[in-house]
Amino acid sequence: MEIKKAYLSMIKAFPGGWDAMAAALGMSRDALENRIYERKGQSVLVETALQMQAFSGTTHFAEAVAQGSGGVFLKLPSGGDHDREELLDKFNELYAELGDLSTRFKESVADGEIDKREREGLTDAGQHIHRTVQELLTLTFQIYCRRDRAADQN
Template structure:
């Protein structure tokens, strides 16, 4: 999803659509349309983030991540998680990697990776990546103190 499409998707996801989203942001509908379609004024990141929050979606973050060559990962809320949760996440990751290996082999059998195969491989890899990031987030939240986690983040 490209950035402009993320704006439109957030408007569709917001109850009341264009007029309600514009009002919630303190704009007229025309002012919102001008920002989305960049007619003499550009969309500000703060406005896009407000739209994302209002719509209860992650469309903008996903579009920015994709345009940046990455994948957006929603980190899980960690309350009472333990080693069983970590084991479950590891199992899911291994299953996903097994599926990726199988589909990768099938895609290469004829020497050509079709658009459908490419999208399928990308989807599987993105899911595995998200699960790996979730596993690390859970691990760090359970087993790291806040200070060491902040220090590790600054070094990256």
Template sequence: MGLRNAYLSMIRAMPGGWDAMAAALGMSKAGLENRVYERKEQRMHVETALAMQALSGTRRLAEAIAQESGGVFVPLPEIATSGREELFDKQQELLSELGDLFGRFREFTVDGELDARESVRLQRLTDEVHRGLQEFMAIALQLYKRHHIAGEDGR
């Protein structure tokens, strides 16, 4: 995606586009354009980019940074009140995704190699498994992590 594309995407996602985003950030449209396109020795500050992400209601900045870092952005799930049931559901979903990944791997490698399409498909499935694992752990930690009690020494 790239950072500039993330900025442009967040601006497009903002109702009112460039003018509305610039006004919400307290700058002129020209000032915002200078930062996005790095004109007149101006650059986008991290705080401004984070504000753009919040104003646009997207996760484009986080996704772009993760991608440029060789990773994938995994948003943490919000926990419903029926947390243990949600954890069990997530566990079953994760096991299913793992089974799908291994089944596809077996299917794709029966000829002794992976073509480009097969590699892309396996990478997508792997990314889904990683997301599922992160979501599972986020739910599990929120449900079962011991919380510090005032006066407790932490042992």
């Protein structure tokens, strides 16, 4: 996800859209648009982007930064009571995503070439798989690993 697309997605996810997001940030809609579309030498500060992300209840900005850096953003499951059924659900999600990647791959290489759209689709599918694997491992460790005794003492 590109940074600008992330901004637009966060605005769309915020109840009331552009006008409400601008007001929440303490600026006019024009001021927000100028920053998003980089008019008049303006741009969105990282702090503003993080605030937009918090207001929208999304992780779009973090995802865009991670992807732009050649990585993947992963929001890990929070600590708490997780069970083996959740772990099974995560394994099933991973299997489905692997099937999706396999299907996309087969369709993408059918003509002997991967175009830009196909590459984006394969990349997205791969990033979903990375996220799911990390979530699966986090759940596994939360369910099956003993807590660190030092953490219990604090």
